[in-house]
Amino acid sequence: MPAETKSIWDHVQPISIDALTKTSGYLLSYLVCLFLASRFLPSIEAKSPKKTYQLTGLLIYLLLTVLIPIGYYTKKLSLLFIVENYVSFFIVINIFAILFSFYLFKRSAAVRAAPNANRPIDYWHGREKDPMLFGVDLKVFFYQPSLLGLALVNLALAEAQITYHGGLTPGMICYQLFWYFYLLTHYIREDFMLWTFDIIEDHFGFMLVWGDMIYVPFLYSIAGWFVADNYREPLSIPWVIGTLLLHFIGHYIFRESNWQKFDVRKYGPQVTIWGKKAQLLEGKLLISGFWGIGRHLNYTGEILLYLSIALCSGTLSFVPYILPFSLLILLSQRASRDDQRCRKKYGDKTWNRYCSIAKFRMIPFIY
Structure with a gap:
């Protein structure tokens, strides 16, 4: 057991210009890679009540299931930077959600779809139901950085427990298994979400962007911080x-x-x-x-x-x-x-x- 037994939270770095700059780079790289994967990886065709989608979530998830353990085994990968820059990520992703939602509100297709929309409520809900970008449905795409972001935060907390507290506890092993199978069962039947109210009826604006990028990965991983620190009483x-x-x-x-x-x-x-x-x-x-x-x-x-x-x-x-x-x-x-x-x-x-x-x-x- 390492001599240092501070809380995992004590290893989170303070906010700085350098930290915000680095996390901005991480975020943009993450989003671009996922967008390219969604655009060019082999996809599964799935229909909703209103249109046909090309889904790549299961393949991306399975690829990460293979690549992340290989990265850890070869010591080429560490996700500790997520924990160490957690607050900076929170700030940067909130800024991204605000700016990207403004893009969704102001882009030409949105203006054509709802030319008279200029109220805050329209920014909140969005002008378009199914905004597309380079052949990718953005509302469906944003499930990927959301759910995979949650998976990466959870893995980073497991790595933090090993690094700072000396090993994985039974609670952390259960926590990781539960979330892994939760996401696996989601992706096995990924077409289920195409029939939900969010996809069929909701417009795509700040409400859903913020929910995808902040609410899911940050709120749903809160328990993981306490699991990671509960090493004294397994x-x-x-x-x-x-x-x-x-x-x-x-x-x-x-x-x-x-x-x-x-x-x-x-x-x-x-x-x-x-x-x-x-x-x-x-x-x-x-x-x-x-x-x-x-x-x-x-x-x-x-x-x-x-x-x-x-x-x-x-x-x-x-x-x-x-x-x-x-x-x-x-x-x-x-x-x-x-x-x-x-x-x-x-x-x-x-x-x-x-x-x-x-x-x-x-x-x-x-x-």
Whole structure:
């Protein structure tokens, strides 16, 4: 164990012109490489309800899965600069989000699409739904620096724990596995996102740019800082086993429930769910798989997934638990609003029949 046992955060360098300049170079190089990969790597054709996309996310992710371990093994790669320049990255990426959103607002195609848009709210939401640049759909592209950025931050925190605290703890190993498989399952069914509200309906402006570039990689990696510093009291074997079970149960419910509904929307009721042909109540409401058990079990799985990630930090701090518990509150309220909206959409009679089959909103026998 190294003599120095400071917090990982103590190794973050202060803001300086030199640090901001270096991080700007790192960011631009990262974005350019990902953009070129999205443009020229072999792609998978995928359709949404409105257009056809060329997706390269899975190939990029698999390439990084191979190249990053090779880089570490040959000692040609270190990601510690991400941790050491964390605050500088935060500032630079915020500036980038502001400036790039201004570009999106002012570029000629955007002006033609909405010539009278000149309010802050239009800058926030964006003028165009599907801005293109050199044949790349920018709204879909920005998922790559967002999710891969999260992966790189997480790996940098693992490297920091090895460098500053002498090795990987069981909590950090679980944390890395959880996020790796979370991103892998996202990319295996990358076409799922093409059917989400963000892609189909939202315009592309500051809200989504900032969400992609700041919210996901910085907020979702907060737990990793506490996992990295929890080296004095490693997680017990029962804690690790319980966390692993919770994660994979939650992960399965989250992905499988979303995919079940997605497959029916995309391919129709002829799809198979759990070995049987999908069933729809009155041809409208899916009552097969998880959707015949509960009305919003996808929310339940999502909460369990993020709770398991927070549990990787042990009891070092309450901060990692803010995300899962805030999601519990927000998604519980959303589930209630979804029920009200669906009752209005399908009518009392149909919705009551559905509720008699899928008896629970999120938690069987409780809620």
